Amino acid sequence: MTDKNPARDMSTLGFHAHDHTHCVNSTLARAERYCVENKLKFTPIRRRALEILLEEHRALGAYDLLAVLAREGLGTAPPVAYRALDFLTSAGFAHKIEGLNAYIGCAHLGADHAPAFLICTACKSVAEAETDATQGRLGDVARATGFTISHTVIEALGLCPKCQPDDNNAADPSCA
Amino acid sequence: MTDKNPARDMSTLGFHAHDHTHCVNSTLARAERYCVENKLKFTPIRRRALEILLEEHRALGAYDLLAVLAREGLGTAPPVAYRALDFLTSAGFAHKIEGLNAYIGCAHLGADHAPAFLICTACKSVAEAETDATQGRLGDVARATGFTISHTVIEALGLCPKCQPDDNNAADPSCA
DNA sequence: TGCTAAATGTTATGCTATAACATATCAATC
DNA sequence: GATTGATATGTTATAGCATAACATTTAGCA
Structure with a gap:
């Protein structure tokens, strides 16, 4: 998990190439704006996290995040990472x-949404999709039984296109 | 979590009353049959688990399960519980x-299914529903991107009918 | 300035899960 | 019935994930 990621630009998002530097910067800018509008404090630790x-x-463990923050002098103890993550997930x-x-990190900032994820168990890359969770079968059952949904976890684990074993491009090096 | 559960019969399943003793026994019997048919070993530890x-x-932590097994002399170290849980979840x-x-515990034995859960965060009771996960929006996205789903996690966290705060029956004792 | 609330620093600990290796059990075959 | 191989269990140790609790600092506001 704590491995090098040589491709900082044009890596996978939703399993297809994109201008990654741009997407990071624009998302950060939107987060910044959102925090101003909602009187949230986007402190250096939170911003960097x-x-x-x-x-x-891709999915990063709390301790992986902490390792990076520690390298940069932003804190060494677990609560540093978990507090930042609490803030980021709450927001x-x-x-x-x-x-x-x-x-x-979330691709669709700010919205109070019900995300769904496709998670590659080989390369840990993650694609985020939006769902209307309260609409699907789960919502039907919830309404029928009088259950009030406050949060949903919708995840599919499997293999992304690049990590398919039977594929032509078996074991893509950019995906390991 | 390690609390007493006085109501062994007629407690909540899917958030409505049912003959609980019967459902436990019949499910165990079906599990037993399934193991015979599939040459799986339904050992005492696994059966009791x-x-x-x-x-x-309701949702039980591995260490909660272990505590019960330990009381009954069926093992004291974590692997005992995790091995039993591995077997039960695999089957x-x-x-x-x-x-x-x-x-x-699963309400719909044996089938290779994609369960969805409604989980009450107050009383930890869980209702299991069946979904055709590969059919919904997640399946659409997966097919569109060439992602191969091997396993899905579909969970809704919230409050069951008995634990609704605004309800007439606030804080039902059978649900805490 | 002084007050208050929020954020951060720090130590310690608890919960969740598995690695690794020894021993025992069971079933199939010789 | 003994051998063998596979599976299950016993046991110790440790890795990985997360939070409690309290001290200190910072930022915003009366």
Whole structure:
């Protein structure tokens, strides 16, 4: 998990190439604006934590995040990472991937949304999709039984296109 | 979590009353049959572990399960519980609730299914529903991007009918 | 300035899960 | 019935994830 990621630009997002530097910067800018509008404090630790998650663009453990922050002198003890992650997830800037006990920067800032994730168990890359969770079958059952949904966890674990074993491009090096 | 559960019969399943003793026994019997048919070893530890999960009928931590097994002389070290849970989840007799790091007995034995859960964060009772996960929005996105789903986690956290704060029956004692 | 609330620093600890290796059990085959 | 191989269990130790609790600092505001 704490490995090098040579491709800082044009790496995978939602399993297809994109201008990654731009997406990180614009998302950070939007987060900044959102915090001003909502009187949230986007402190250096919180900002850098989000930046790290966005740069990696895959699920990162709290201790992986902490290791990076520690290297940069932003804090060494676990609560540093967990507080930053609490802030980011509360604000909707990041999500926890329950199936991996890991965290990922959010592609659709600010909205109070019900994200769904496709998680590659080989390369740990994550694609985020929006769902209307309260609409699907789960919502039907909830309404029928009188259950009030406050939060949903919707995750699919499997293999992304680049990590398919039977594929032509078996074991893509950029995906390991 | 390690609390007493006085109501062994007629407690909540899917948030409505049912003959709980019967559901435990019949599920155990079906598990037994399934193991014979599939040449799986339904050892005393595994059987009792499933029985405990079915009796509780709510999410139980691995160490909670271990505590019960330990009291009965069936093992004291964590691997005892985790091995039993591995067996039960592999066989489809139990599921892990990722959002709680806890486990629950399965209501629909044996089938290779994609369960969805409604989880009450107040009383930890869990209702299991079946979904065709590969059919919903997640399946659409997966097919569109060439992602191969091997396992899905679909959970809704919230309050069950009995634990609604605004309700007439605030804080039902059977649900705490 | 002084007050208050929020953020950060720090230590310690608890919960969740597995690695690794020894021993025992069971079933199939010779 | 003995051998063998696979599976299950016993046991110790440790790794990985997360938070409690309290001290200190910082930022915003009366």
